[in-house]
Amino acid sequence: MNGITIGKLAKKAGVSIDTVRFYERRGLIEEPARTESNYRLYKEEDAERLRFIKRAKDLGFSLSEIKELLALRHNPTASKSEVKQRTELKIRDIRQKIQDLSGILAALEHLSESCDGLGPVSDCPIIKAMDEQDDHAHHHNNHHAHHHKN
DSSP states (O other): OOOBOHHHHHHHHTSOHHHHHHHHHTTSSOOOEEOTTOOEEBOHHHHHHHHHHHHHHHTTOOHHHHHHHHHHHTOTTOOHHHHHHHHHHHHHHHHHHHHHHHHHHHHHHHHHHTOOSOSOGGGOHHHHHHHOTTOHHHHHHHHHHHHHHO
16 A cells, blocks of 8 residues: 655655644545554645645635635636635735734834833833723724624
8 A cells, every 4th residue: 555654744745743633633634544554644645735735824824715725726617716816815814914913013112112111010101001991092902803803
């Protein structure tokens, strides 16, 4: 029976053995065939599939989005526009995250400037700002969090 062990597969794909097992549990790679002595043997193309998953993950795609991309990749009737559509959704998602992070960064910079770093924590304007429940930034960020979940 032809195949490679999980260790060899992980090495070829540049991921850890735990990652291989995790992706297998999530259904991103098929459960391998077993030899008569109960060894799990993976296919050579599983390494290529794992590298694809790793690259897509580095580009910000979630595992469920990667599952969709893999399905499209192996679907002979799928079109490039379907892949492009998912990529454009990801671009919008990342732009939103950048905007959110920019807001957080500005708020943190403002808080940092408000503190001279001298004296006891009880006088710290950063801690005081985080204690204030009715702060405008607090409501704004809460609104964003709720909006994001939908």
